[in-house]
Amino acid sequence: MSGQNLSKLFEFFSLIGQLKRIQRTGWVLRKVNHPESVADHMYRMSVLSMLIDEKSGLNKERCMKMSLVHDMAESIVGDIAPTDCVDRQEKHRKEKTAMTHISSLVSEDVGLELLQLWTEYEEQKTAEAQFVKDLDCFDMVFQAFEYEQTDKRPGSLQEFFDSTEGKFKSQTVQGWVSELYRIRDQSNVPTHSSPHVTHAGAMNTKTSATVRPFCVDRKEQDS
Numbered sequence: 001m002s003g004q005n006l007s008k009l010f011e012f013f014s015l016i017g018q019l020k021r022i023q024r025t026g027w028v029l030r031k032v033n034h035p036e037s038v039a040d041h042m043y044r045m046s047v048l049s050m051l052i053d054e055k056s057g058l059n060k061e062r063c064m065k066m067s068l069v070h071d072m073a074e075s076i077v078g079d080i081a082p083t084d085c086v087d088r089q090e091k092h093r094k095e096k097t098a099m100t101h102i103s104s105l106v107s108e109d110v111g112l113e114l115l116q117l118w119t120e121y122e123e124q125k126t127a128e129a130q131f132v133k134d135l136d137c138f139d140m141v142f143q144a145f146e147y148e149q150t151d152k153r154p155g156s157l158q159e160f161f162d163s164t165e166g167k168f169k170s171q172t173v174q175g176w177v178s179e180l181y182r183i184r185d186q187s188n189v190p191t192h193s194s195p196h197v198t199h200a201g202a203m204n205t206k207t208s209a210t211v212r213p214f215c216v217d218r219k220e221q222d223s
Contacts, residue, residue: 012105015075022074025081026140030157032147038074041143042067045135052131053172059128062117066132069117073098092122134173137164141177145184 019039027035045067052060071079073095080086080094099118103111121129141164144157161181168174 008105012102015102015105016072018075019072022079025079025083026160027143027147029081029083030147032157033151036143038071038079041139042071044139045070045132048135048139049132051172056172057127058131062128063132063135065113066117066121066128067135069114070121070132070136072102072114072118076101095122131170131173134168134170137167138173138176140164142180145180148184 019042020037022038023035024038024041046064049060049063049067052058052063054060074080076098077094080091086094095118099115103115105111106114120126121132124130124133141161144160148154148157164177168177
């Protein structure tokens with residue numbers, strides 16, 4: 001491999017590493033303690049993809065890869081939130097430009113796959129893309145629940161739950177969400193095996209916060 005190619009490859013390594021340091025905007029704005037990184041978010045989504053039932057007809061490997069790629073552009077543009085006042089078309093343009101650059105840093109076949117996976121997720125036309133979108137939103141609400149527990153602020157992140165209500169398409173993920181709601185609705189009861197969760201908060205607790213969450217349907221970001 002030539003020195004020029006190695007230089008590009010190491011730039012790729014650096015950009016991917018940057019995702020470990022970019023904190024998710026929604027949590028930062030809500031002032032949660034120790035907000036997760038973009039890489040943290042994509043990692044759990046990819047692991048959740050491993051749970052896909054082979055009988056579902058979904059391509060498990062593609063979902064795992066798409067989970068790891070869907071926010072990769074944020075290594076360059078950052079985690080753009082609605083509060084940044086960047087409209088949907090401009091956000092997409094910025095991220096596409098970023099993904100085109102990222103894809104140019106690796107071999108042609110790998111670069112093409114990265115760009116195709118990102119585009120597929122953005123277009124939301126395939127069953128795999130829609131499932132990964134469900135995982136994206138589920139990881140958000142599950143993380144919101146965990147933060148409510150670790151920060152001892154039950155119900156304080158209700159807006160993140162409200163933003164995803166009725167939007168989950170996968171029956172599997174719908175089942176996960178229903179169980180999460182049930183657990184969250186039980187106050188002060190140890191119900192979760194995670195060492196980070198000590199008790200569930202009140203489901204009907206509302207918040208007066210004006211910060212909009214970061215898992216919003218792209219068609220709604222300008223509303």
